Amino acid sequence: MWVxxxxxxxxxxxxxRAHVVNDAWTPxxxxxxxxxxxxxxxxxxxxxxxxxxxAVRFLYGFDDFxxxxxxxxxxxxxxxxPYLGRPLTEVPSPEPGYPSFAAYYAHRFxxxxxxxxCAPEEYRGSELYRSGRMNxxxxxxxxxxxxxxxIDREISGSRRxxxxxxxxxxxxxxxxxxxxxxxxxxxxxxxxxxxDKVTYAQGCGHRGRRSPFDGASKLIYKVEWAAKWWTLGVTxxxxxxxxxxxxxxxxxxxxxxxxxxxxxxxxxxxYEFLLLGGRKMSGSAxxxxxxxxxxxxxxxxxxxxxxVRVHYREQKDFDPAGDTIPRLYDEYDRAARAxxxxxxxxxxxxxxxxAMTAASRPGAWRPRFSxxxxxxxxxxxxxxxxxxxxxxxxxxxxxxxxxQQRVEDARRWLRTxxxxxxxxxxxxxxxxxxxxxxxxxxxxxxxLARVLETTPWEGEAVHAAIHRLKAExxxxxxxxxxxxxxxxxxxxxxxxxGWLLAALDRTFVVQRLREAAGAAAGAGAGVEGP
Numbered sequence: 233m234w235v236x237x238x239x240x241x242x243x244x245x246x247x248x249r250a251h252v253v254n255d256a257w258t259p260x261x262x263x264x265x266x267x268x269x270x271x272x273x274x275x276x277x278x279x280x281x282x283x284x285x286x287a288v289r290f291l292y293g294f295d296d297f298x299x300x301x302x303x304x305x306x307x308x309x310x311x312x313x314p315y316l317g318r319p320l321t322e323v324p325s326p327e328p329g330y331p332s333f334a335a336y337y338a339h340r341f342x343x344x345x346x347x348x349x350c351a352p353e354e355y356r357g358s359e360l361y362r363s364g365r366m367n368x369x370x371x372x373x374x375x376x377x378x379x380x381x382x383i384d385r386e387i388s389g390s391r392r393x394x395x396x397x398x399x400x401x402x403x404x405x406x407x408x409x410x411x412x413x414x415x416x417x418x419x420x421x422x423x424x425x426x427x428d429k430v431t432y433a434q435g436c437g438h439r440g441r442r443s444p445f446d447g448a449s450k451l452i453y454k455v456e457w458a459a460k461w462w463t464l465g466v467t468x469x470x471x472x473x474x475x476x477x478x479x480x481x482x483x484x485x486x487x488x489x490x491x492x493x494x495x496x497x498x499x500x501x502x503y504e505f506l507l508l509g510g511r512k513m514s515g516s517a518x519x520x521x522x523x524x525x526x527x528x529x530x531x532x533x534x535x536x537x538x539x540v541r542v543h544y545r546e547q548k549d550f551d552p553a554g555d556t557i558p559r560l561y562d563e564y565d566r567a568a569r570a571x572x573x574x575x576x577x578x579x580x581x582x583x584x585x586x587a588m589t590a591a592s593r594p595g596a597w598r599p600r601f602s603x604x605x606x607x608x609x610x611x612x613x614x615x616x617x618x619x620x621x622x623x624x625x626x627x628x629x630x631x632x633x634x635x636q637q638r639v640e641d642a643r644r645w646l647r648t649x650x651x652x653x654x655x656x657x658x659x660x661x662x663x664x665x666x667x668x669x670x671x672x673x674x675x676x677x678x679x680l681a682r683v684l685e686t687t688p689w690e691g692e693a694v695h696a697a698i699h700r701l702k703a704e705x706x707x708x709x710x711x712x713x714x715x716x717x718x719x720x721x722x723x724x725x726x727x728x729x730g731w732l733l734a735a736l737d738r739t740f741v742v743q744r745l746r747e748a749a750g751a752a753a754g755a756g757a758g759v760e761g762p
Contacts, residue, residue, distance in 0.1 A: 233578075233579045233582040233583060233586070234543045234544060234545075235276045235277060235279075235280050235540070235582070235586050236280060236582060238277055238280070238501065238544075239277060239280035239281055239284065241499075242277070242281070242468060242499050243281075243284065243286070245499070246467060246499055248467050249286075249287070250286070250287035250288065250289075251281055251286060251287070251288040251289070251467045251468055252288070252289050252291060252464060252465050252466050252467050252468070253274050253277055253278050253281075253288060253289070253290045253291065253466075253467070253468045253469070254274070254290075254291045254292075254293065254460070254461075254464060254466040254468070254469045254498070255270050255271055255273075255274040255291070255292050255293070255352070255469065255470070256292065256293035256294070256295050256357075256460075257270070257271075257292075257293075257294060257295065257341065258294075258295040258296075258298045258320070259294050259295075259296055259320060259333075259334045259335075259336075259337035259338040259341065260298070260300065260301070260302070260304075260320060260337070261304035261306075261307075261337060262304070262306075262337060262340065262341075262522040262523070262524065263337070263340070263341040263344065263522065263523045263524075264521060264522055264523060265506060265521045265522070265523050265526050265535075265550070266505060266506035266507075267341065267523060268344070268345060268348065268506075268523050268535065268539060269503060269506050269539050269544075270470065270471070270472070270503065271292060271345045271348075271350050271352070272345070272348060272350060272536055272539040272540065273470055273501065273503055273539070273544055274290060274292075274352075274468075274469075274470065274501075275290060275345075275348075275349070275350040275351075275352065276540055276586045277468060277501070278290040278352075279586060280586075289353060290351075290352040290353065291352055291353050291354075291355060291464060291466070292342075292345075292350075292352035292353070292354050292355070293354075293355050293356070293357060293360075293460070294334065294338040294341075294354065294355075294356050294357065295357040296319070296320045296321045296332070296334030296335070296338060296356050296357055296358045297319050297320070297321060297356075297357040297358040297360075297361055297408075297447075297450050298319070298320055298357070298450075298453075299316075299317055299318065299319060299320070299399075299407070299408050299409035299433075300312075300315050300316055300317065300318055300319070300320050300322075300323045300333065301316065301317075301409065301430075301432050301433075302316075302432060303316070307326055312324075312326075312333075315333075316409075316432050316433040317405075317407035317408065317409040317410050317430065317432065317433025317434075317435075318406050318407050318408065318409075319334075319358065319401070319408050319450075320332065320333050320334035321333075321334050321335075321356075321358045322406055334356075334358075338354075338356070340524055341523065341524075342354060343524070344523045344524045344527060345523075347527060347532045347589070348527075348532045348535060348536045348589060349532070349536060349588065349589035349590060357450075358447065360460070360463065361446070361447045361449075361450055362446060362447035363446075364445065364446050365463055366450075366451070366459060366463060367445045367446065368463075369451065369459035369462060369463055369493070370398065370444055370445060370449065370451065370459075371445075372492060372493065373396075373397060373398065373451060373455055373459065373492065374396060374398065374416045374421070374444065375416075375418075376492055377395065377396045377397065377398075377416065379491070379492065380397050380455060380488060380492060381394070381395075381396075381397060383484065383487045383488055383491060383492070384397070384454065384455075384484055386487075387479055387483050387484045387487050388454075388479045388480070388483070388484050389479060394412055394413070395412075395413065395414060395415070396413035396414075396416060396421070397451060397452045397454075397455045398413045398421070398444060398449050398450070398451055398452065399411055399413075399449060399450050399451075399452060400413055400421060400423040400442065400444060400448060400449040401447075401448055401449060402423075402425040402435070402436065402438055402440070403438065403440050403442060404425065404436050404438035404440070405425060405435070405436035405438065407425065407433060407435060407436070408449075408450065409429070409430050409432075409433055410425050410426055410427075410429045410430060410433055410434070410435030410436075411423050411424065411425050411426070411429075411435065412424050412426055412429065413444075413449075416444075419443065420441050420442055420443050420444070421441070421442065421443075421444050421449070422439070422440070422441045423439070423440060423441075423442070424437075424438075424439045425437060425438045425439070453481065454481050454484040454485050454488065455484075455485070455488055457481065457482075457485035458485040458486070458488035458489035458492070458493060458495070459488075459493070461485075461489050461493075461495060461497070461498055462489060462493040462495040466498045467498050467499060468498050468499045468501070469498045469499075469500070469501070470500065470501025470502065470503055470544075471500075471501075471502065471503070472502075472503060472504075472505060473502045473503065473504055473505070474505075475502070476500070476502035482500065482502075485497075501544065502545075503544040503545065504544065504545055504546055504547040504548070505547055505548075506539075506547075506548050506550060507547065507548065507549040507550065521550075521552065526552070528644065529552060529557070529641075529644050529645065529648055529649065530552070530557060530560070530641065531591075531637055531641055532589055532591065533564070533587060533588070533589050533591065533592050534557075534560055534561065534564055536586075536587045536588075536589060537560070537563075537564050537567065537583070537584070537587035538550070538560060540583055540586045540587045541563070541567075541583050541587070552648075552649045553649045553651065554649070554651050555651070555654075556649070557601070557641075557645050557649060558600075558601045558602045558605070558645075561600075561601035561602075561638075561641075562600065562601065562602075564584075564587075565598045565600070565601075566580065567580045567581065567583055567584035567587070568584055568594055568598060570584060571584040571585060571594055572594060572595065593630050593633060593634045595630060596628075596630045596631050596633070596634035597619070597623045597627065597628075597631040597634065597635075598634065599619045599622060599623075599635065599638065601638060601641070601642060602654075603622075603727075603728070603731075604619075604635075604638045604639060604642045605642040605645065605646060605650070605654060606726075606727030606728065606731070606732070607619075607727075607731070607735070608639055608642050608643055608646070609646070609655070609656055609657070609727075610658075610727075610731075610732065610735035610736070611658060611735070611736070612735065612736075612737075613735040615635070615639060616632065616635060618691065618731065618735075619631075619635055621690065621691070621692075653723075653725060656721045656723065656726050656727070657721065658720055658721060658736065659720065659721060659722045662719070662744065662747050662748060662751060663718060663719070663721070663722030663723075664722070665718045665722055665723070665724075666715075666718045666719045666722070666748040666751055667751045668718075669715055669718065669719075669748065669749075669751070670711070672705070672707055672711065673707070673711055673712070673714075673715035674715075674748070674749045674750070674751075675705065675749070676701065676702060676705055676707050676711075676712055676715055677715055677716070677719060677745045677746070677748050677749040678745070678746060678749035678750075679701060679705070680697075680698065680701055680716075680745055681741075681742045681743075681745040681746045681749065683697050683701055684697065684733070684738065684741060684742055684745070685738075685742055689734055689738055690734050691728070691730045691731035691734045691735075692730060693730070693734075694729075694730035694731075694733050694734045695728060695729060695730020695731065696730070697730075698712065698713075698716070698729055698730060713725075713726075713729050715748070716729050716732075716733070716745075717729070718748070719744055719745060719747075719748035720732070720733075720736075720741075720744060
């Protein structure tokens with residue numbers, strides 16, 4: 233399993249006896265589903281290290297001192313545009329009760345990944361700067377600014393028109409994205425707030441001199457990444473593959489860490505993107521499935537399983553529509569059986585172990601998700617009784633809790649991402665499509681109505697009766713079941729027919745089948761639905 237292989241490589245190639253695993257995210261809007269890939273990956277690696285008896289800390293940073301560079305499309309642009317270019321901590325929260333824009337979105341994401349069983353030590357970039365923890369790194373970079381910029385030019389080919397890799401908070405307009413540091417005398421920096429430095433915000437033109445310490449400035453991202461490794465003692469940190477391109481941000485940060493801070497590059501884990509419909513997701517652009525919304529559709533254990541199941545080097549194009557979620561549930565259930573030793577698949581068993589949260593129920597009876605999705609659509613059906621009959625024993629408390637979760641998930645899926653063919657409704661009157669049955673189908677329904685008058689009224693018995701009768705009549709299975717679905721649902725397909733019929737009133741079913749059998753000849757009167 234890829235997590236185990238990563239952990240083995242970390243232990244084989246690194247000499248540290250204790251590890252600090254770090255990840256970070258900029259709270260510039262709602263986190264999308266792809267943002268969860270990083271936090272779950274680092275959490276899984278942390279679990280793997282701990283499992284091997286290694287002392288390890290898992291840190292998660294919110295880069296809330298980054299500049300506000302775009303108003304998400306789901307917010308009022310007129311309200312937030314005046315804050316573009318300022319640190320995210322200086323932008324007002326879109327909802328009351330939070331000190332800033334960054335605090336609100338950081339809270340929403342933290343709330344989400346903790347439901348997935350991730351429990352890192354959280355920190356804020358703004359706190360690192362304001363507390364003075366980044367002061368030594370800032371001084372080092374300013375004292376060796378020419379070397380740092382030379383490294384950037386050498387590695388990335390950058391020709392940035394800057395003299396110092398630092399952004400100062402403008403004392404006049406409060407923006408940080410628009411400033412250029414023009415000098416450093418060992419105590420203070422001189423700077424200019426440039427009107428056209430960035431396209432999304434306009435500098436005010438102010439020129440000033442101030443100390444760069446204690447939250448008055450921040451390092452540019454490539455350099456800040458290296459400075460955070462050094463300051464926090466990071467030994468393991470991954471990032472999206474775009475950071476690992478030749479001459480990219482990771483190459484620059486690695487060189488700065490080694491040459492300027494004399495600090496070894498943390499063990500790197502370049503991971504692939506999680507796409508939605510072939511497009512990379514973006515929280516600030518409002519593109520993709522938001523992480524907190526997705527957990528309202530798919531339970532946390534399944535989201536974590538999805539992210540752990542896919543190899544970190546594999547690009548995953550996820551589309552929750554169609555049968556994606558039922559198939560994910562089926563694979564998750566198979567992994568649970570492997571974890572319990574019922575299926576011989578060690579890799580899948582390990583995947584389940586890394587996907588577990590406090591809410592996981594590995595020992596529960598697990599009815600198929602698609603079956604539950606069908607049962608919840610049947611009027612008057614006792615889902616628990618149907619599942620207990622399938623299990624062949626009374627449901628335990630754990631079974632019932634698992635079933636309740638699946639019922640809720642199925643209902644949400646049916647409201648949102650289920651394809652039309654998975655949604656059905658028993659029709660109160662004979663559907664028009666039932667008037668076009670072939671004579672063979674009509675004969676089948678007429679005899680089925682008679683057989684069902686004395687058949688035990690439970691799914692398996694009804695299903696068996698259907699199969700026996702269509703075999704006796706020599707009617708192809710497709711034609712037999714299609715006749716039933718057209719008579720009851722007004723469509724050519726549906727859930728397992730035996731359980732569908734047994735969930736309905738027997739009298740209603742018998743009368744409806746007889747009505748459909750005689751429809752072509754104008755026989756039969758309409759009957760009320762169940």
